[in-house]
Amino acid sequence: MEGSTKQFRKRNAILACLQQTHAHPSAEMVHEMLQKTHPDISLATVYRNLAWFKSQGMIQSLGTVNGIERFDANTAPHVHFVCTGCSAVIDLPQIAVPHSLEADTEKYAGCRVQGCQLTFTGLCGSCANS
Amino acid sequence: MEGSTKQFRKRNAILACLQQTHAHPSAEMVHEMLQKTHPDISLATVYRNLAWFKSQGMIQSLGTVNGIERFDANTAPHVHFVCTGCSAVIDLPQIAVPHSLEADTEKYAGCRVQGCQLTFTGLCGSCANS
């Protein structure tokens, strides 16, 4: 019926928002972005759904930047650059962590590696020129 | 005089604590460790001094593990392994991030790289066997 097409659940909107941006947003950034289309969305709903998507493995967390958690709908392992000036996060799909490092890690730490995250920090193009 | 040798400033104790451990402790872990030698040390003092050491570049932050910031007196860039079971952080001095990746990052992201952090996650030896 019409209701179901007109009014998407907010959960869907949150995931779509994350998939359509490359900004690696925080919960609050997602909330702001959705204000235009869903003016009544609650921040709690954003937090709740981000946590749910994460538990389902549908999105991943990049960890925190300046104490705020950032999310990424791209769950494939990839490298990030974080600008210390403006807190922007940029994907670096062209760069890969050599596979041998994982084996070395298991060897030296006597552990079982399940994931890895490489993050470069510095100043992005805009911030470097100002 | 005697007072100055008998009673080290707590700031010194905090740095020493960080230098003598490989646990990459949080503020609260430092606080607990110091209870034995400085039973009256305040958590606020630990936070305050950790922030100060960090601002002086004398220690570095590894970012947060489960929402809690972890510190390292070793400011040289090195690789870490974080156990998702017990939140332990293990150094991997034997492993290095290929230098070429930094140049690639600057090339592809159009940025200026100042630091990099490689972290493997998984289960440590103890947690894998339980």
Added chain:
DNA sequence: ATGACTGCAAAGACTTTGCATCTTT
């Protein structure tokens, strides 16, 4: 109707800060 989702406000967890006190020089 039933189960799932949401808004609101309260609660929680970690960290920072104001102020008076105590140390060190």
Added chain:
DNA sequence: AAAGATGCAAAGTCTTTGCAGTCAT
């Protein structure tokens, strides 16, 4: 005496949760 460090408790920030109301099937 002056400058700096600390303890305590209050405040701050980000995030989670309880509960009642709403939506979808």
